[in-house]
Amino acid sequence: HDLEGVHPYNPLEDPYSLYPHSLRNTDELCASIVRSHKETSQCRVEELQALRWKLLSREEIQVYQSKSVDEMWQHCAIRLTDAVQYVVEFAKHIPGFRLLSQNDQIALLKTGSMEVVLIRMSRFFNTENNTVFFDGKFAGAEIFKSLACGDLITAVFDFAHGMCDLKLTEQQIALFSALVLINTNRPCLEDRGRVQRVQRSVEFGLRHILHRDNQESLMHKLYQRMSVLRSLCSLHMQNLQWFSQRYPLTAHSLFPPLYKELFA
């Protein structure tokens, strides 16, 4: 009891625990998450909009389809890892993320980074012709044929389409991505309590902007998408395991180290 008086708790050292719901904090939190999303999003939506006419030609599609399984996997793993790297950068700037232990940061990224890449895919997706911006042009699901994981590709394209239907703003995408990353349900977390405090502040931030945008009903839909994301990621892991068994050399020596570190 006496010690409490000697070492008074200093809320300034831990702004989210004492006033987690103060609006000034929430505005600042949202602003920095949105800024970090913009800085790491690889391409602005308007730029992508302007590139919609750039479609792969029949010959270019042929080139992708005639690649061997391991060649195409390696190619996609490199593209994917590139996108993951930007998500890691995004995570680092979510207020509170850097205060987590290295172990917990990695645990969150292991499952979360791929999920955020898939959320981001909706920004690179054209629902009019079901194409995604890949290697500098828009391409349909058929170009991933030689990966031999049609179920995963179909599910990923369906998910991107569904995300587009929600017509989220960039700010909503930013906060939703942060909430997907900072998740107390991930396995192997050391300090769940600390993750929970960050999670609560991000969740409050998302509710705050949905309220401001008069779209509170989106919250429920976003939670539904989170469980779809979880199943997509386990499908990705299953396919990766299948591939690594069949092509151990490619998986071992030709996949980017970060891809192996996070997913293998």
Ligand code: CLR
């Ligand atoms: C996502 C948003 C990023 C840019 C980007 C880069 C690579 C793209 C990715 C986006 C979407 C998903 C994608 C990926 C390359 C391969 C992958 C198209 C647009 C597909 C789904 C194939 C995955 C195959 C694995 C099993 C290896 O800012």
